[in-house]
Structure formats: structure tokens, C-alpha cells
Amino acid sequence: MTGIDDLPVRDELRGKTPYGAPQLDVPVRLNTNENPYPLPEPLVERIAERVREAARGLNRYPDRDAVELRTELAAYLTKTGKHPVGTENVWAANGSNEVIQQLLQTFGGPGRSAIGFEPSYSMHGLIARGTGTAWISGPRNEDFTLDLAAAERAIAEHRPDVVFVTTPNNPTGNAVPPETVLALYEAAQAAKPSMVVVDEAYVEFSHGDSLLPLLEGRPNLVVSRTMSKAFGAAGLRLGYLAADPAVVDAVQLVRLPYHLSAVTQATALAALEHTDTLLGYVEQLKAERDRLVTELRAMGCEVTESDANFVQFGRFADTHAAWRKILDQGVLVRDNGVPGWLRVSAGTPKENDAFLDAVRELMGTAG
Ligand code: PMP
Numbered sequence: 001m002t003g004i005d006d007l008p009v010r011d012e013l014r015g016k017t018p019y020g021a022p023q024l025d026v027p028v029r030l031n032t033n034e035n036p037y038p039l040p041e042p043l044v045e046r047i048a049e050r051v052r053e054a055a056r057g058l059n060r061y062p063d064r065d066a067v068e069l070r071t072e073l074a075a076y077l078t079k080t081g082k083h084p085v086g087t088e089n090v091w092a093a094n095g096s097n098e099v100i101q102q103l104l105q106t107f108g109g110p111g112r113s114a115i116g117f118e119p120s121y122s123m124h125g126l127i128a129r130g131t132g133t134a135w136i137s138g139p140r141n142e143d144f145t146l147d148l149a150a151a152e153r154a155i156a157e158h159r160p161d162v163v164f165v166t167t168p169n170n171p172t173g174n175a176v177p178p179e180t181v182l183a184l185y186e187a188a189q190a191a192k193p194s195m196v197v198v199d200e201a202y203v204e205f206s207h208g209d210s211l212l213p214l215l216e217g218r219p220n221l222v223v224s225r226t227m228s229k230a231f232g233a234a235g236l237r238l239g240y241l242a243a244d245p246a247v248v249d250a251v252q253l254v255r256l257p258y259h260l261s262a263v264t265q266a267t268a269l270a271a272l273e274h275t276d277t278l279l280g281y282v283e284q285l286k287a288e289r290d291r292l293v294t295e296l297r298a299m300g301c302e303v304t305e306s307d308a309n310f311v312q313f314g315r316f317a318d319t320h321a322a323w324r325k326i327l328d329q330g331v332l333v334r335d336n337g338v339p340g341w342l343r344v345s346a347g348t349p350k351e352n353d354a355f356l357d358a359v360r361e362l363m364g365t366a367g
Pocket residue numbers: 032033094095096097098121166169170199201202225226227228234237238239
């Protein structure tokens with residue numbers, strides 16, 4: 001049988017495996033930081049209406065610049081981000097993964113490099129590889145906070161073209177203070193200058209504010225966002241960025257024409273009409289996240305501070321065995337390869353109860 005390595009694939013792809021969490025059919029799935037609440041019925045109806053309308057025009061290519069959608073995303077950011085954002089500051093794509101890919105195609109590429117501070121979102125490194133950008137793994141402190149002095153040293157040494165800062169960070173959950181992001185921006189400008197991409201996929205769940213106000217006067221800063229988490233629309237595939245209009249112009253050089261289908265644009269617009277309802281679920285999830293932290297600690301687990309819709313907990317001598325034991329009780333959590341630690345996404349109260357029971361059993365503290 002022919003295998004991948006029998007094909008003339010690029011050298012850097014040889015022997016590699018594709019990214020992806022297991023999609024197992026178990027009763028409680030808390031492994032991919034999805035929102036556990038299905039979209040409310042009135043929104044489902046509105047999506048059907050808007051998609052029906054869009055279907056009548058499917059013989060034509062969609063709005064290539066997605067202007068109406070970008071305008072509504074800008075309005076959402078302005079309303080929630082304590083910083084005025086205009087249509088010209090926003091760009092949208094199929095998930096923030098595609099946004100990140102377009103950024104790396106624009107600012108990275110062969111002969112260039114990108115840095116992230118790990119453990120962090122592993123797709124940053126994988127998309128770097130896919131775009132021919134060299135990947136530099138920067139350090140973190142023992143408690144998973146960002147080690148600013150070490151990060152500054154790494155930036156000065158490697159002079160990367162793109163710097164990723166994920167806040168709140170995945171899989172650890174902790175947020176990066178604005179002063180630290182500012183210091184990294186300064187270090188990155190002094191070294192190269194380079195683009196700093198702040199990945200705020202989980203910011204709606206944070207105790208603190210978005211870093212959008214830092215965009216003011218910083219054309220090499222980009223804030224990346226998604227509708228996959230807070231909006232409960234992971235299946236929609238809609239990510240977006242906010243930045244200086246020049247950045248939006250620059251990514252046009254690499255985007256595929258008509259990359260965002262008319263159906264996607266119509267669905268995202270319908271979801272944005274229901275922002276208030278959807279963000280109501282965020283409050284419930286934040287409360288459940290806090291409950292997970294408290295109860296896991298009460299069981300004797302170590303828990304990393306979380307500003308996201310998930311919690312990193314440990315420590316386990318045999319991480320895989322712990323993951324397996326929780327799975328045996330019908331609960332799927334995530335082993336991100338951080339030795340000793342697992343990650344659980346906040347689900348519905350009932351799902352979280354099932355998870356907590358499974359960990360209680362594992363820790364031998366079940367009553
Ligand atoms: N950034 C971070 C930090 C993430 O955790 C994820 C999803 N797991 C993404 C980006 C990508 O999300 P999407 O492509 O669904 O917008």
C-alpha cells in the first residue's frame with residue numbers, strides 16, 4: 001500500500017501526523033473547548049431565514065470582502081472591547097485558524113520564523129510549518145505564566161518575524177497582563193521589527209478585558225478572535241482579526257478569492273444578531289469554570305488559574321492513565337501532552353458533575 005512517505009511530499013511533512021483531538025462517541029465530551037449549549041431555537045430559525053435568502057444568490061460568488069459581516073464584527077468589538085473598531089480594521093476567515101494561516105502566509109514563510117511561548121496552542125507551530133515558517137518554541141514559567149525576561153531574550157536572540165501571544169492561553173488557561181504584551185511588542189519591534197499576534201480566542205471568558213485598546217498606534221499588532229467559543233458556533237468556522245487597516249490590506253495578498261462562502265457570511269450575520277443571548281451563556285460557563293476550579297482543588301488536584309472556558313488540572317504521575325480512567329467513566333477530557341496535566345472544558349452543570357465524579361473516583365476521594 002502506498003503511504004504518505006512514498007509520495008514526493010515536502011521534507012518537513014515527512015513522518016508527521018495531522019492535528020486533531022480524538023472525536024470519540026462518549027456521553028460527556030469536554031475535550032475541545034466547545035460551548036456545550038446548542039444555539040437557541042429563535043437563532044436557528046433566523047439562520048435558516050438568512051441562509052434561504054443567500055441560497056437564492058448562490059449562482060453568484062459571495063461578497064469577496066465580506067463587508068456587511070466585517071461591519072457587524074467591528075460593531076461587536078467596539079461594543080465589548082472598550083476600543084472603537086471600524087470595518088477597515090477587521091478581516092474575517094474560516095475560523096481563526098485560517099486567520100492565523102493568512103497572517104503567517106503574509107508575514108512568515110520560507111526564510112522567516114515565528115515564536116510562541118509553550119505550552120500554548122499547538123496549531124500556531126503547525127500552521128507555521130505548513131507555511132514554511134521556521135518555528136521557535138519559547139519558554140514559560142513553572143506555573144505556566146509568561147516568563148517575560150526569558151521571552152525578551154528569545155526574541156532578541158532569534159529575531160522572529162511573528163510573535164504569538166495567546167491570552168487567555170490554551171491549554172493552561174491563564175491570561176497575559178497587558179503590560180507584558182506591551183513589553184513583548186517593544187522587544188519585537190527593537191529586534192526586527194516583527195508582527196505580534198495576540199490570540200484572544202477565549203477572551204470573552206476572561207476576568208479581565210480584551211487587549212484591543214493596545215492596537216492604538218501599534219500597526220504591527222494584531223488581535224485574533226473567533227466565533228467558535230463564546231458564540232457557541234464552532235461548526236460555523238468563523239474567525240476574525242482586528243488590526244491597523246494596512247494589515248487587513250496585506251492579508252488580501254494571500255487570501256483566496258471568495259474564501260468566505262455566502263452561507264457562512266449569512267450564518268455569522270444571523271448569530272451576531274443574537275449576540276446578547278449568546279453572551280448570556282458565557283456568564284453561565286464562567287460560573288461553571290469557577291466551580292470546576294474550586295471543586296478540583298477541594299479534591300486535592302492542582303489547578304492552573306483560568307480565564308478561559310476550560311481548566312488545566314493535575315498533577316498525575318501517569319497522565320495518560322488518568323485520562324483513560326476518566327474516559328472509562330464516559331467523560332472525554334484532553335491530554336495536550338503537558339506532562340502531569342490534563343485539560344477539561346466547562347460543560348453544562350450536569351456534564352461537569354459527571355466529570356467531577358469521575359475525578360473524585362480517580363483521586364480516591366469518592367464518598
Ligand atoms: N486559537 C486558540 C488559542 C484556540 O484554542 C483555537 C481553537 N482550539 C483556535 C485559535 C482556533 O479556533 P477556530 O479556528 O475554531 O476559530
